[in-house]
Amino acid sequence: MLESLLNGLAVVLQPMNLVILLSAVFIGFVGGALPGLSGVILVVILLPVTYGMDSTSAFMLLTAIYASTVFSGLITSILYRAPGTPEAVMTSFDGYPMTQKGEAGKALGIGILSSAIGGTVGTVALIVFTPLLASVALQFSSPEFFALAVLGLTVVASLGSDLLLGLIGAMIGLFIATIGIDPVTATSRFTFGSLNLASGINLIPIIVGMFAISEVLKRAGENSSHKAMKEFRIRIFDGAVLKKIRTTLARSSLLGVGVGILPGIGASTAAMISYSEAVRWSRHPECFGKGEANGIAAPEAANNAAAMGALVPLFALGIPGSGTTAIILGAFVMHGLQPGPTFMSANGELIYAVFVGLLIVNLMILAFAKPFIAVLSRLLNVPYAALGPIIIICCVVGTYSVQNSMFDVWLMLGFGVAGYLLEKINFPLVAIILGVVLGPIAESEFRRSLAMSQGDPMLFFTRPISATLLAAAIGIVTLTLLAPLWKRHRRRVAAA
Amino acid sequence: MSDRNTFLAFGMAGVLAAGTLAASATMAAEDNFPDGNITFLVAAGAGGGTDNFARTIQPLLEERLDTTVNVINLPTASGAIAHQRTASGKADGRTLDFASSTLVTSLAAGQNPTGLDQLTPVARMQSDVMALVVNPDKYEDLEAFMEHAREQPGDTVIGGTAAASPDKMAFLAFQDATGLDLSFVPYDQEGSTAANVLSGNIDGMFNEISSITGYTESGKMKPILFFAEQPLEGFSEVPTTVGQGWDLTNGNERGVFVSAKTSPELVNRLESALHEIYQSDQYQQYAERVHLDYRDGWMGSDAYQQKLQQDLKQYRTLLKQQ
Structure with a gap:
């Protein structure tokens, strides 16, 4: 393997390929930083360009763009609460409050470091364990996906804020997820005969509306809106912070790889599950959502690790792990390559060049993130009265470009108003997003599982992985609900 | 001659001239076709089979018709929006709908409000087994x-x-x-x-x-x-439906559609351009690369129209029986 890696390094170090990698990182930075414009779209735009290149350079370009967009979504997420990509939604929960406290530099530093570590762990896992991980991924079928989604949903109970509002939020999210054509029976649900609702509500209009637009609305109502943000300095390596987040970094990177390799589950879901786990394992869950360092480290380490993990089933089995990798798969076919179980052995040189390319991309992210953000942060000096409308324009263009749909734009603006109003009553928006992301997985995989077993629900408990995950979910809910009662009992005993 | 007569005379001449102009304009529309940019509405998301198909045709058609082709993906509702927009758009042959058999299957399932009477197939170019x-x-x-x-x-x-x-x-x-x-x-x-x-x-x-x-x-x-008439090349040992006595040969087909209001001349014009493309080396190389060369994909407008009607009828019956 070492020899193949060295050969790969030789290919990557060709000046032309270095230029390609560098420009890919830059394109990814810009694309990821613009709300609504995600990696999927960038890869699609650049696909035709790659037809004229040789396959190795083409895939280095596409995978590098993919990796760097997943990273750069955090910038606007932290600075303006306008997630640049769906993967960066969770990052805004603690990143933006930190910015409001005047610690934007610290927040960005944590984000950059966590991304680079997550991305590197993911890439190393990709290089070393691809065949092994791919066989693990195949152990996951519908019952396991269902159990995983249930486990993710239980975090609503431990989110710290009002449990009742959390449950309502999750229900709203689950409801939104049922809109559209039923994935199993192809019956229309809540579409009111509208074609625009037939394929359901896309995640992008919800995220961009609820977070970016609602924040602009809120700032527009504040008197201080003309005040420019303070200058900040990014510190990537900060000993004290690193000590605080190292456990989270380790856990989230591994969790990200684990979730990323599962076919059909992307980096956004990985970020969400990782954030939930960070809250769950923290000694101070009440700090999350208010500018907690671990709340940035968890989703950023996980989404970058998961983005690399999603390449595992693609390379090893020809099965895409996420939306963007599905398009990269299409690109392989157009380049005359044959994705499938023999892909790695047949195209070793290309794959190792791509691997080395990805490692270098993670280094480039670490090196170039700071100057890029420094340029970008000049925008911070622009008064919000001018910046707000620019953010809205980016949101409109980005949302439109996902499906070339004006309906999605109206939807996004609608969710913006809804998000603004819900925030006024301190409604936990994260619970809604949780429901929207995990709802479709839980529902359709539950029904697929029952179709697999001819309606026998015991299958969830006889399959070891799903049984373990479901037991964990039940245990966690019971514990979180009983904990306050136990505390009250202890207090009473102590008083007596 | 009174002023009024002069006015009338000029008026008549003007009307006549305008009439001739209008007539020559319609003639020109077919002679100079496409006389403007062409839009491909792809009834599927970017990066999939139908999208790759459209993007392969794009430069080849640009070259043959000496125009610019824009590709727009409309994946919403299994492409139903793309069909609807094509059917209700201008019948100038400049909006082409690239669709797969999902057009018919979603129609049979009642999820696609644009019927086969609102779209005219220009050609079928792929027939995947x-x-x-x-x-x-x-x-x-x-x-x-x-x-x-x-x-x-x-x-x-x-x-x-x-x-x-x-x-x-x-x-x-x-x-x-x-x-x-x-x-x-x-x-x-x-x-x-x-x-x-x-x-x-x-x-x-x-x-x-x-x-x-x-x-x-x-x-x-x-x-x-x-699902084929005869064993496929390289798979001689794998039985076929027809060999087993089952009359099932449908796979997934991909073709090009225009609004049903489009004149037969324009449809012909497009059909022959697409046929030239289908026979070109560039297209055949692409078909080979993506393994779409197991059977002939080409089917002209009329034959494809009939086949789609038959398929729709069959799919409706199958869905009713289930």
Whole structure:
């Protein structure tokens, strides 16, 4: 393997390929930083360009763009609460409050470091364990996906804020997820005969509306809106912070790889599950959502690790792990390559060049993130009265470009108003997003599982992985609900 | 001559001139076709088979018609928006709808309000062969599969992509022809279906031959039945539906559509341009690269129109019976 890696390094170090990698990182930075414009779209735009290149350079370009967009979504997420990509939604929960406290530099530093570590762990896992991980991924079928989604949903109970509002939020999210054509029976649900609702509500209009637009609305109502943000300095390596987040970094990177390799589950879901786990394992869950360092480290380490993990089933089995990798798969076919179980052995040189390319991309992210953000942060000096409308324009263009749909734009603006109003009553928006992301997985995989077993629900408990995950979910809910009662009992005993 | 007469005379002349101009303008529309940019509405998301098809045609058509072609993906509602926009748009032959058989399957399932009477097919260019694929560790061949299905009714689970898709229609038609009692599980993505077959969690899947060659060559998956008239090249040992006495040959087809209001002349014009493209080396190389060369994809406007009508009728019957 070492020899193949060295050969790969030789290919990557060709000046032309270095230029390609560098420009890919830059394109990814810009694309990821613009709300609504995600990696999927960038890869699609650049696909035709790659037809004229040789396959190795083409895939280095596409995978590098993919990796760097997943990273750069955090910038606007932290600075303006306008997630640049769906993967960066969770990052805004603690990143933006930190910015409001005047610690934007610290927040960005944590984000950059966590991304680079997550991305590197993911890439190393990709290089070393691809065949092994791919066989693990195949152990996951519908019952396991269902159990995983249930486990993710239980975090609503431990989110710290009002449990009742959390449950309502999750229900709203689950409801939104049922809109559209039923994935199993192809019956229309809540579409009111509208074609625009037939394929359901896309995640992008919800995220961009609820977070970016609602924040602009809120700032527009504040008197201080003309005040420019303070200058900040990014510190990537900060000993004290690193000590605080190292456990989270380790856990989230591994969790990200684990979730990323599962076919059909992307980096956004990985970020969400990782954030939930960070809250769950923290000694101070009440700090999350208010500018907690671990709340940035968890989703950023996980989404970058998961983005690399999603390449595992693609390379090893020809099965895409996420939306963007599905398009990269299409690109392989157009380049005359044959994705499938023999892909790695047949195209070793290309794959190792791509691997080395990805490692270098993670280094480039670490090196170039700071100057890029420094340029970008000049925008911070622009008064919000001018910046707000620019953010809205980016949101409109980005949302439109996902499906070339004006309906999605109206939807996004609608969710913006809804998000603004819900925030006024301190409604936990994260619970809604949780429901929207995990709802479709839980529902359709539950029904697929029952179709697999001819309606026998015991299958969830006889399959070891799903049984373990479901037991964990039940245990966690019971514990979180009983904990306050136990505390009250202890207090009473102590008083007596 | 009075002023009034002069005015009348000029007026008449003007009307006449305008009339001739208008007439020559309509003539010009067909002579100078396309006389402006062309738009491809792709009834599927970016990066998939239908999108690749449209983007392969794009430069070839630009070259032949000396114009610019814009590609717009409209994946919403299985492409129903693309069909609707094509049907209700201008009938100037400059808006082309690139669609797969999902156009007919979604129509049969009642999810696509644009009927076949609102769209005119220009040509069919791809005809992908449907295959029943299994994990070779589970079933050796069609016989073993059928035996298992017969012995344990309802216990055999077949996967496919999407709930109202060519895969589902193949499943229904297969069940109808064999009289077997099978279960169908629709997945959102082809990859998930393949993963479940590879891991042995389900018994098999219906899929197009073009996207499984990677698996079959590695021996991890095995096609045990093709929906075709005669054995496919390189798969002489795999039985075909027609060989088994079942009249099922539908797979997934891809073609180009325009609004039904488009004049027959324009449709002809486009059809011959597409036919030239179909026969070109560039197109055939692409077809070979993506394994769409197992059978002839070309079908002209009239023949395709008839075939679509037949397919729609068959799919409606199958869905009603299920």
